Amino acid sequence: MNADTPMIDTTAMQRIGGQLGTNPAGIFQDGNGRRYYVKTLESPAHARNELIAAKLYQLAGAPTLTYINTKAPEQIATEWVELDKKCIAHLSESERKQAQQWFAVHAWTANWDAAGFNGDNQGVVNGKVLTLDVGGALAFRAQGDPKGKAFGIRVDELDVLRSDDGNPHAIKLFADMNADDIKQAIMVVVQIPDEKMRRVIIDNGGSHALAEKMIARKADMAGR
Known part of the structure; x- marks a missing residue:
């Protein structure tokens, strides 16, 4: 946009x-x-x-x-787009790999709903895997409740999205990623300049506190 x-x-x-x-x-x-x-x-x-x-x-x-x-x-x-596939269960092996490239973006933005309650937050259009809804990222849960202290500067989502039994579709999508896959995914976020993060957040009505938190979360991921 x-x-x-x-x-x-x-x-x-x-x-x-x-x-x-x-x-x-x-x-x-x-x-x-x-x-x-x-x-x-x-x-x-x-x-x-x-x-x-x-x-x-x-x-x-x-x-x-x-x-x-x-x-x-x-x-x-x-x-509005017509999806070719609208559920994780229908992804091919190569589409799953494609979705896994963005694992660290979900973790960085604390998108607990990355996979969706029914595995329906990843879809495919013309061979490209998309995240269909990012309403569960940052400060609010997918249902709208504030995350509060659960959205801090430590990116526990790097582990939680791969192991939380309450989020079975995320486990299905991300649990089999190896250390190398995770490192590559983290690099996607780590290489974004702090200033660009800051500008995107401020230009779209976000606070300086949110900008600093996202930069700190990036640093936490780099430290992993």
Whole structure:
């Protein structure tokens, strides 16, 4: 998403489909036939949190859906795409490897929902594996509750995403990564300049405290 992208206003659009995840949402179509998936979150802070997370994913090179500006501050919108696959269980071995490249991006952003509650947060479009929803990253859980102290400067997710029995689909996706795979994944994040992280967060309405926390999390990962 960039500053030149026009804002969409769902009040002037036709709703043509219902919600697919846990948040109130729908598929909306504009007068030109373009479709968007629009979520209405608890607050503008939740929407800003998700947008910043998406920007950090994109900064790291991790594929996501295309985010679009919305007129309503508590909404998050992405361009609608038809997925070729929409579940981890359907990924081929090479697609699983592709998804694993971004393991450390999920860990860095504390995206506990990287795999999805039903394994439905990784999808495939034209051979490319995408993270379909980053609402569970940074300060809030996927359901909207604040993470509080659980989102600190230590990236415990490097272990937790591979071993937490309460997150079976993440285990299915990441547990078989070897030390070399993990190191390569970490390098994806470690090579991002601090200044670029800082700029992305501040330019998208994030705080200086969040920027420093993400830089500290990067340093923690480098130390591993």
